[in-house]
Amino acid sequence: MEKFIIVGGNPLSGSVEISGAKNAVLPILSAAILSTDISVIKNVPRLKDVYVMKELLELLGCKVEWLGSTMKVDSSKMNYVEVPDDLIRRMRASSLVMGPLLARFGRAKISYPGGCAIGCRPIDLHLKGFKKMGVEINEKFGFVEAKVHSGYLKGSDICLDFPSVGATENLMMAASLAVGETIISNAAKEPEIVDLQNFLNSMGAKIQGAGTDIIRITGVSSLHSVEHSIIADRIEAGTFMIAAALTKGNVKLENVQSEYFEAINAKLRDIGVIILEENNGIRVIGTDNVRPVDIKTIPYPGFPTDMQPQFMSLLSIATGTSIISESIFENRFMHVPELIRMGADIKVEGRAAIIKGVKHLNGANVSATDLRAGAALILAGLVAKNETIVDSIYHIDRGYENIDLKLRKLGANIERVSRN
Numbered sequence: 192m193e194k195f196i197i198v199g200g201n202p203l204s205g206s207v208e209i210s211g212a213k214n215a216v217l218p219i220l221s222a223a224i225l226s227t228d229i230s231v232i233k234n235v236p237r238l239k240d241v242y243v244m245k246e247l248l249e250l251l252g253c254k255v256e257w258l259g260s261t262m263k264v265d266s267s268k269m270n271y272v273e274v275p276d277d278l279i280r281r282m283r284a285s286s287l288v289m290g291p292l293l294a295r296f297g298r299a300k301i302s303y304p305g306g307c308a309i310g311c312r313p314i315d316l317h318l319k320g321f322k323k324m325g326v327e328i329n330e331k332f333g334f335v336e337a338k339v340h341s342g343y344l345k346g347s348d349i350c351l352d353f354p355s356v357g358a359t360e361n362l363m364m365a366a367s368l369a370v371g372e373t374i375i376s377n378a379a380k381e382p383e384i385v386d387l388q389n390f391l392n393s394m395g396a397k398i399q400g401a402g403t404d405i406i407r408i409t410g411v412s413s414l415h416s417v418e419h420s421i422i423a424d425r426i427e428a429g430t431f432m433i434a435a436a437l438t439k440g441n442v443k444l445e446n447v448q449s450e451y452f453e454a455i456n457a458k459l460r461d462i463g464v465i466i467l468e469e470n471n472g473i474r475v476i477g478t479d480n481v482r483p484v485d486i487k488t489i490p491y492p493g494f495p496t497d498m499q500p501q502f503m504s505l506l507s508i509a510t511g512t513s514i515i516s517e518s519i520f521e522n523r524f525m526h527v528p529e530l531i532r533m534g535a536d537i538k539v540e541g542r543a544a545i546i547k548g549v550k551h552l553n554g555a556n557v558s559a560t561d562l563r564a565g566a567a568l569i570l571a572g573l574v575a576k577n578e579t580i581v582d583s584i585y586h587i588d589r590g591y592e593n594i595d596l597k598l599r600k601l602g603a604n605i606e607r608v609s610r611n
């Protein structure tokens with residue numbers, strides 16, 4: 192097991208290149224199953240979740256080559272439709288292969304997915320949509336067995352009860368090879384869904400509307416080879432923006448599209464952070480006086496739940512009281528006790544956290560309870576007095592590529608070591 196040792200107090204400066212988006216590459220790798228040819232995917236981040244997806248594709252019969260940041264997926268000889276239980280438990284996004292498997296082979300078997308323990312994230316919306324497309328679902332002994340009842344998926348009108356990202360992606364992929372037109376209403380609007388649409392359309396799919404709440408898919412008979420580059424990770428970008436703000440630094444983020452995180456930009460500007468548009472990126476300049484601000488997480492284009500823990504670290508040293516309301520995941524305040532160990536003044540009441548800013552945080556031994564909580568603790572360690580030790584960092588490696596190396600390049604005092 193490994194841990195991070197951080198000594199706070201260094202303002203960050205310089206430039207950092209933001210990696211490909213974790214939440215874009217995982218569904219796109221799943222979508223490669225839909226082709227009977229080779230998919231070439233560029234700007235792929237080396238994350239633990241991507242390694243798990245690679246392992247899953249290989250177990251399903253794909254040939255996967257990973258050279259640098261480019262991954263080639265040859266799915267021509269796929270012949271297996273059951274996702275091993277251990278892979279599903281290691282990564283929730285493994286369930287995203289269900290739609291492509293049903294579209295291509297007419298059947299799939301998975302166990303209920305795992306992932307971060309931040310709250311209930313059932314796949315009932317996925318299954319409800321599949322049923323409308325003619326899929327027979329049997330749930331027993333912790334597994335979901337799905338079979339296309341009539342031999343082929345049928346286009347259908349599907350209205351999601353909630354704009355679920357995973358359900359939108361799974362249904363888009365399934366519908367791309369269905370017979371007829373599928374309309375997904377109340378669809379999620381995230382940029383990663385637009386990236387998936389672009390990938391599928393480059394393969395020969397007929398999809399329009401991604402980025403809005405209505406997506407229309409006209410099924411085609413087959414999909415071909417494709418070459419595609421993954422968009423930059425807006426959550427990683429937001430995390431480095433907060434790192435610059437916390438440390439009163441001056442950091443340029445390379446390879447980002449600022450329109451993808453306008454809600455983050457708006458809150459940072461409210462706090463007093465300076466954000467400047469520059470060629471192929473943005474510059475973030477911290478402030479001596481972090482102003483308090485209230486935040487409520489809501490689906491995109493609102494404030495992302497994946498940035499809530501990191502913002503809490505920043506608001507912990509604001510000059511006043513802030514309130515964060517979490518409306519997406521009921522257990523997404525697990526980082527609060529760890530921040531309190533570092534001297535933060537935070538009180539949780541139901542789904543709201545009241546943060547009274549303190550003059551400074553103190554180093555402590557803390558544990559990353561989930562991916563974004565781990566990022567929040569790293570950020571807190573960057574400004575805490577004395578030494579902070581963050582363990583259980585395998586959570587962090589699920590979603591951040593070389594975060595310690597990138598921070599060290601910017602001047603942070605952070606080291607990855609094996610735990611004794």
